[in-house]
Amino acid sequence: MFVATLIAAGKLTDEVVREAIDRLAATGHEVGAPHWLDEHDAADIVFQGSLVSARAELAKMDHGALDVVVQPLGDRTKKLIVADMDSTMITVECIDELADYAGIKPEIAAITQRAMRGELDFRAALIERVAALGGMAEATLTECRIERVKLTRGARTLVQTMKAHGAYSVLVSGGFTAFADPVGEAIGFDKVVANTLEISGGKLTGRVAEPIVDSQTKLETLKAEAAKHGLPLAETLAVGDGANDIPMITAAGLGIGFYPHASAGEAAAAVIRHHDLTALLWAQGYPRRSWVMG
Template sequence: MFTATLIAAGGLAAGDISAATDRLAQAGCAPGPSRWIDEAVAVDLIFARDPDAARRVLEGAFARTDVIVQPRVARAKALLVADMDSTMITVECIDELADYAGIKPQIAAVTDAAMRGELDFAAALDARVALLAGLDEGAIDRCLAERVAIMPGAVALVRTMRARGVRCVLVSGGFTRFAEPVAAQIGFDLAIANVLEVADGRLTGRVAKPIVGSDTKRATLDREIAARGIAPAASLAVGDGANDLAMIRAAGLGVAYHAKPIVADAAAARIDHGDLTALLYAQGIARRDWITAE
């Protein structure tokens, strides 16, 4: 059995549920009952077969509505592995840091190309960090305070999952000086990221090796699955860029969040309209059960 969860940024009506059920029936998916998670916002549609067909007929069928199709087994996850930049926070830290050096457009163009999968991530990171050589170390703390904002829904997602005993790991191709305070603020168990080298109070233009990239993200997912003794199906990975693809493909539920096209097209699930609380609805968790503060 499978579940198609419809999550509406603009609201759902009973007629939408009927229309969705009809679409599933016409596609041969053998629909069963539906169940509101939160009325007019998120609903589960149960069906018996052909999840690929269900995605085809439901995605894009309803305005400002995300659709997540998955098996009913292991729907509640035991592990979350998440990207940071443009996923758990609203910015790309290296681009904002570059603004303090007066070179944001130059670096942001490279970041965007790397996230679209057009450049080797490690080489692109080395090249961008090299351009920051000589920047005052204090710019890091200023950037963190002035530019870094938590993505809507991030706190509710992580704190609700942790309250249910879920292991939550932030793994970023960005930098520890951002990832560690961001992880602490949101409520992650662990943060993994790259280390910017600093000497005499200034950036050296180098990042410590090995670089945290796609392979590290996938390896982190695999390691955490093994350490917890869970099935891969019980894992959830979320990210937006090309260096997130390996972990998104390997997770039980891999989600492209407001992602670059290469990621959105490859992921089995995508969130284009809602915020990160959509991943709670994907697990069948209603708003009344969310934890939004300590």
């Protein structure tokens, strides 16, 4: 059994739901009656057939504000979330914002974008960008965080709701502890894994401490936390936007690309392009009445 969740906050109509049912039925799926999670916001359609075929068919629906998540019905409510930080749980790329304080944001942001698209090796690109920040005052880290870092809408509600229903939460970032630790605390993550910038004499040395948190670290964190909590990977959720998130996204029971770069979007089981992070609650079957509002 599978479930297709249609998400179009405030804009989901009976006609759109009926189109999805008709598309599934026309491609050989056995479809049940739809169920509103929240009327005009999100609806479930349970069906039997082919997961791959259903995803491909429903991806053809073109209704502007519609996001669709198709997944196995069993283990739908996840017990572990592992999330990327930059451009996922927060709205910016921290290293790009730091670079702005040094007057080199365009150069650094260009490298960041190439790394997130998978065109550059993440580790090498990180080392290069951090080197360019050598000599920056340590106090700038706090200044940048306070002035530039904003939580993504729905981040707290997503994590707090999952935790209230028994899930464990991990923020794992190729960014820096100076940002990730306060962000993780603000959102309510149980654990934070991120890179540490080396500092000497009150200034950045231009080096990042080993071991570097990269795509492999993200994958290993997902697997290790699942094992630690006695969970099969089917009961895990991973969300991110860049190429360095692909290994954990593809390994998780439900891997979500959140406004992703093309490579991450292609690898993800589902993509959120129109809604905030609360879409991941509807995807797990949580109606709004069960949310813990952040």
